Amino acid sequence: MRALRTLSIVLIGGLIAVGFVIDLDERDFERLADPVTVAVPVSNAGTWFCPGGSDVTGRAAAGLEIVNAGDGVARAEVSAFRSDAEDVPSPVSFSLDAGTRLAVSLPDLAPGSEWVGAVVEVFDPDVVVEQTYDGTTGTDRSPCFTRTAEQFIVTDGATRELFHGERMLLLMLNPFHEDAVIDISFDADVGPDSLAAVVVPGRRLAVIDVTEEVTVAARVSARIDVVAGRIAASRVQVHNSEEVRGLTVTPATPDGAVVAVLPLVSRAAGRTDVVTVTNPSPTETAEVDLEILTDGTATLDPIELTVRPGRTVRVDLSIEARLSELDDFALIVRSLTDVPVAAMVESTVPLSSDDVVGVAAAPAQDAASLRWIAPLDGDASSISVVNPSASEIASITLVVVDEDGRRDVTTVELGPRRRTSFDAADLGGARPIVVVEASAPVVVGRYIVGFTSRQISSAVIADAPLPVVSVE
C-alpha cells in the first residue's frame, strides 16, 4: 500500500511538474499576419486610387494612363470622383490590348468639376495605372496609389507665390462611402500651423491650397492625420519664377518607413537634388542615416541627420563636398532609432541650364520586389535598379513588353548594396514598357526627361512587395 501510495503521489506530482516545465516554453501563436502595407504601388492589388488633378484649365490637368504589361486583353473600370457636390458619374469601362497604353482624360469623365480624381479597378495583375499631369509650368506623371491610409506625410513644399511663383496644394481623395475627417499640421520655416476637422466627403476629392494656409514659406512640410476614414493624398507643387519653372505632382508618403530607398539622386552638373526627411512622430527624435549606394565605383560614409519630432531636415546634395566625385547614385534612408520617417527627393534643373529644365520630385520607396513594371516615357528616360540586400546578388533581367509580346533585352548581375541604371535608348522603342525581373528583391525607379520637363517616379511592383527593412 505504501509503495502504491508513493508511486501515485510521485506520478501525479510529477505530471503536474512536467506540465509546468513544458508550459515554460514560448508558445507558437498562430496569428493572422498583418498585411504588408507599403507605399509603393503594387499592380496585383487591382484597385488604383488616383487623387487626380485639375480640369483642363487648371494648374495640373489630370489624365490617366493605363498600361497593360500583361499577355492578354485587360479591362479597366474607371470611376471618376469630383470635388464638387454633383453626383458621382457612373463608372466607365475600358479595355486595352496586351502591351499597349490607354490615355484617359479625367476631366472628360467629370465635366465641370474643378478638380477630379479617380478609382480605377483592373482585373489583370500586370496592368499599371498612372496619373499624368499637364500644366502651364510643366508636366508630370506618377503611378496611382494601390492603398489608402490613415496618415500621409508631405515632406516638402513652398508657398512663396508672389515673388517665386511657388504654389502648393494638397489633393485628398476619399474613395469610400463614408466621409473622412482629417487634421493637417504644417511645419514651415515661417512657423507651425494646422487645420483641424477637415471633412473629405465620401466619394469626393478635396483640395487644400496650402498657399492660402501657410503663406510665403520657402519650406513647408505637412502631416495629414485621418481621424475618421481613409484617403489617398498627393502634393501639387508649382514653381514659376525666373529661376525655376516646373510642375510636380507627388504622392504623399503614407505612414513613413524605417528604411526606404531613393533610387535616383544625382550630383550631375546643372542639377540640384535636395533630399528632405520628415519625422512625423510627435514625440521621438529620429537619427537618420542617408547611406550612399553607387554602382561600385565609390564607397562613402553615410550622411547623418537628426530629425526632431514633427520636423523636417533638408539636405542639398549639390553642396555636399564629399559627393562631388559622384554622378548618379542612390540613397538608403535609414532611421537608426526605428522611428518611421518620410523622405523625398526634389530634383531641379534651373531655367539657366542648357539642358531640359524643370523640377521633378518623388518620395522614397519603402518596398522591394522581384518584379517591377516601369512604363517609360519622354525623350530620354532611364531606369535605376537598387539591390538593397546586404549579401545577396541579384540577377536582373529587363523585359520589354509591347503589342508584339515580351522581349528580353538584357540581363545583368547586381551586387549587394549596389545600384545600376539603364537608359531607355538601350532598351529599344521610344516609350518602352519595361518589366524588371530579379532573382533577389530590388528597388526600381524611373527618371524621365521629356522635351520640356523632368519627372522622377517609382516603378510599380508586380509581385509580392517586401519592405526594404525586411530585405536587408
Place this chain on the structure above:
Amino acid sequence: MAATDENLSRADDVDLTSGIETSEESTPAARDATPSVTAVVVANNPGEWFSETLESIVTQDYPRLGLMVIDAAGDPGLATRVRAVAPAATIVDASDTDGFAAAANAVLETDIDPAFLLVCHDDVALAPDAVRILVTESLRSNAGIIGPKLVEWDQPAHLQHVGLVVDRFGVAGEVVEPAELDQEQYDAVTDVFAVPSACVLIRTGLFGTLGGYDDGINRRGDDVDLCWRAQLAGARVLVAPDATARHREGMVERSGLDDVRRTRARHQLRTVLITGGSLSLLVTLPAMVVLTLGEAGIALATGRLSHVADVMGAWTWNLARIKETRARRRSLKEITSVSPADIRAVQQVGSVRINAFVRGQIGRGDDRFRRELVSAIRTGTTRFALIAWAIVLLFVFFGSRAFITAGVPAVGDFAAFPDSSSELISDWWNSWNDRDLGSAGVVPSGVGLLGVLAAVLFGAVGFVRTLWILGPILIGLIGAWRMLGVTGSRRAQIGSLIAYAVVPLPWAAVASASSSGLIGYAVAPWLLTVLLRAQASAPYRVAAGPVRSLPSNIVGLGAVLGLAVIYEPAAILLLPVVAAGLVVGSLITLHPAGLGRLLIVILGGVVCLGVVALPQTLDLVVGNPSWAMLAEGRSGAASTLSLSSLLRFSVGPDDWSTLVWALAIPISGPLLIGRSWRFDLAVRLWFVALVSWGLVLVSARGWLSFGLPDPALMLAPAAAAVAGLAGVAVTSVEHDIRTSRFGWRQALLPAALVASVLAGLPTLAAVESGRWGLGRGDFTTTLPFVDPGVEGSYRVVWLGDPALLPATGRELGGGLAWLATLDGLPTISDRHIPADEGSGALIEAVVESTIAGDTSRAGRLFGGLGVRYIVVMDRLAPAPFSDADHALPAPRAVVEALDGQLDLRQLVGVNSAVRVYENTEWTSVRSAAVGGFDEGIDDLFDLAQKPLTGTAAVLSGTGESIEGSVPPGTEVLVAQTPDAGWSLEVDGQAATRRRALGWATAFVPADGGAATLSYATPLWRRLALVGQLLVLVLLASAQLRRLVGRKAA
C-alpha cells in the same frame, strides 16, 4: 349572521319528543334545558365495527339525543344489527341514492326536526361526552357547524383530523401532521375552514337552508363544499377538540374502488365553480388550469395516463354539469350574506394542491417518505446537509441576482431567444437552419424542449432563457451531491457539493458567456458518477455485486450524454476524457477490475446516446459533418491559457486569485491519508482531473492538429473530479484519521479546513456584481440593423475571436472566426455549427479573399450572398458593459482589408466594441430580378466585375413558409444553399427553378402575383424528431418512476 340567529331560536323551540332517550341518567329538567340532537349515521354496508359506532352513540352522556340510521346500500341485515344496539333508532332506507351526501340528505325528507343534527359516517366511534361538548361549544361560540377531534381508530393516541384548511381551489389540507401524536397540542377551540364529514354537528335549520350536502358530490369533497357554503351563508365553522371520535377512514379498502384522485379533482372544481365569486373565478380558474396542466404534464412524463385522464377529466365532468352548477350558484346566491373576498381571507394562501400532489399522489397516500424526511431532518448530518444546500443555493441565487431580476444579456454563447415559444418549437420542428447560408438539418432538440417549456409556462421565454443559463449550474451541483451518495456519508456529499460550488469554473464560464462551459459543468459529475458505477469498484458496489446492472448503466450513460448532447453536441467529448482518466487511475492503483465492464457500458452508452439524440445522429449520417461541429469551430491554434490558469479553472476574462490554489490541500488529502477504496477512488479522480487539464494544456499550446471546444467545457471533468476528491477527503477524515496514530495526519484536517475556506474566498467575492462579472448589456439595441420587413431580408457576417462571437463560429485561424445569421443577431437556434455546412464555405472564401487583399469589391461578393452587414467584434459586450482590458481585437489584417473596400461603408459611432460595415451593394436574400439577371455570372467571384443590379427585395422574413408578392416578368433569386425542399408558388402555380450565380437558386414563375416560398421538411426527419421525443419521455418516465419507487421503498 342571520341564519345562525334563526337556528338558535329554532334550537330553543325544538320538539323534544322526536328524540330517543338513550341516557338513563337524564332528568326531565335537564331535558328541557338542552336542545335536541339527532345523530344521523349513514351506513354503507358497514363491517363488524358498526356495533361499536352505534354503541358510542347510545352511550353518550347527552340527554336529548336521538338516532337515525340511513341505509345507503339497501343492506337487508342492517335493521337487525341496529336494533340489537339501539332498538329505538329510526332506520331510513336511502338505497336509491349514490354516495354519502345524497344519503345524508335523506334526513331532510323526514319529519324530525331537532335543534342539531350529528351527521356521522358508519365508521366513527364517539367519546361518551362528545355530543355534549359539541352542543355546548356550538351554543357558546354560536357555531353553525362544529366537529370533534378525529383520531385513528386503532391508535387513538395518533391524531387524524383537527379540522381542515382549504385553499381557493377547493383543495383541503390537514392541520395535523401525519401520525402526529395527540399531546393536547390542538386542544383549543379553533375556527377552521372545514371539518371532515366523518362526524359533524350542524344546526338543523342551517342544514335545511343549505339544502344539505351537495348530492352531486357522491364521495370526497362534500365536507369542504358544505362548510364553504355554510360560511357564505354566515355560519361559523369550528373544531372542538375536547370532543373526540375514533375514525377508521377506510373507504377505498371497503369499496374496492380507488377513485380518490378522480373524485377529488371533480369535486374540488365543482365546489369552486359553485361557491366562487364571479370576479374571483376570473383569477382562480386560469390558475387551476395551470395547476392541472402541470400535474398532467408530470403525470404524462411519468407514464401515468390514468392520472392524466383523472385531472383532465375533472373539467369535462364539470362542463357536462354546467347547468346544474349554474342552478346551484343561483340558489346559493340567495342565501349568501358574506362576500367571497371575506371567505378568501380565511382560506389557505397558495396551493394546498401542490403539496397534496407530492404527498398524496406521487407518494400514493403513503406518508412514510414524509415521515422519514421529518425524521431525517431531525438528525444532525441531514440538518447539516440542508444547511449546506441552503447556503449553496443562497450563494448561487445571490450571485446571480442580476440575471434573475433583469435577465441574462445576449452576448457570446448566451444567444438570444426568439420572441415566442412557438418560434423555438418551429425552428426545431422544421429542420431548416438559416445559419450561414442555410442548410437542411435539425436544430439541437434542446431548443425544442426549451420551447415546449416556455409554452407550458405561457410563453415565459425570458424566464426559460434564464433557466437555460442558471439551470445547468443547479444540475451540476445536484450531480456533485449525488456523486458520493453511494458512500452513505452526508458529510462527503456536502464536501463535494461545496467544492463544486466554489471552483471558479462555472463562474468563469458565465463571465465569458460560455454556455457550453455551463453544460459541461452540469453533465460532468453525472457522467463521472455513471462511469464510476459502471466500473463497479468500491464503493460503487455492494457485496452482491454492482449497485447498478449493466443495462441500467448503459441506459444511464446514454441518457446523461444524450441530454447533454441535445443542448451541446460538443459535450460528447467529455466521455473519452473521463473514461481515460478512470482507466489510467485504475491501472495505477493496480485495480483494473471493472474496466471491461466500463468499456461495455461506454460502447453501449454511445449506441444509446445515438438513439437519444436520434435526429442529430441521422444528420451526421446523411450530412457532411466536420470536426468543427464538435470543436465549436475552434482550430488547434495555441491560446494564452497557462497551466496555472487551468489548474485554477481561471478560464474567464478575469484572472482568479491564486488563493484557489489552496484547494490543492484538501484534494490531496485522500492521496496522503486515504486507505482502501478511498485511496483508489482518489487516484482515479486525480487522473480524471489530470487528463482533463492535460488535454486542455496540450490544446492551448497548439500541439493538436485539431481544435477542441471551449476550455470551460473540457475542464468540467477536472472540476467534477476536484469536487469528488473533496468528498473523498471528508470520508478519509471520517474513516482513516480516526484509526491512525496521532501525528501529522491529524494536522491535515485543520489545514484542509483553512485551505478550503481560503480557496472559497475568491468565489465568494465574485458574488458582488450579481452577474459573476458578465456585462449588463448586450448588442440588441446597439447594432443599427434595419428592420428586414422594410427593406428585405439580409445576412449579417460576424467576424472576431471565437470567444466573442454571438454564436459558435468557424475558425479561419489566427484568432479569427466567422458566422453568418439571417436578419440580425443570432438566436439560440443559430448557436451551433450544423452537421451540413451547406454552401457556407462561400462566405469563408469571400472573407479569406478579402483579407488576402484580392479584392476591393468585397461588397459585391458579399452582396451575392445576401450579406448586408459585416460586424467585426472586438469585445464580448458593447461599451460600457465590457472592459476594454478584456478586448480581443480582430487582427489588423481584417480591419485593414474591410476598411479598404470600396463598397463597404463603416457605420461610425456604433460602439467602440464593434466595427459595423454596411454593404452598399447588398442584395436581399430573396430578390426579384429581371430574367437573365445573372447572365455571364457562373461563379460568385464573377460578381467583382459584374455586380448584381436591378434587383428588388421580396418575400421578407424567416421560417419555412414565407409569403409575399412577386412582380410580373421577374425571377426570384433565393440566395441560400440550394435544396430540393424549397419551392415557390405564385398564385397557386409552382415556379420552375434553376441554378443562379453558380451557387444559389432562381425560381422562374409563370407570372407575378401572390407568392409563397416554403420548405417541406422530409418525413424521415419528422419521424426522427418524434422518435426522439418518445425516447426522452420514456427516459424521463423511467427516471421518475425509479425516484418514486425509491421513495416508496
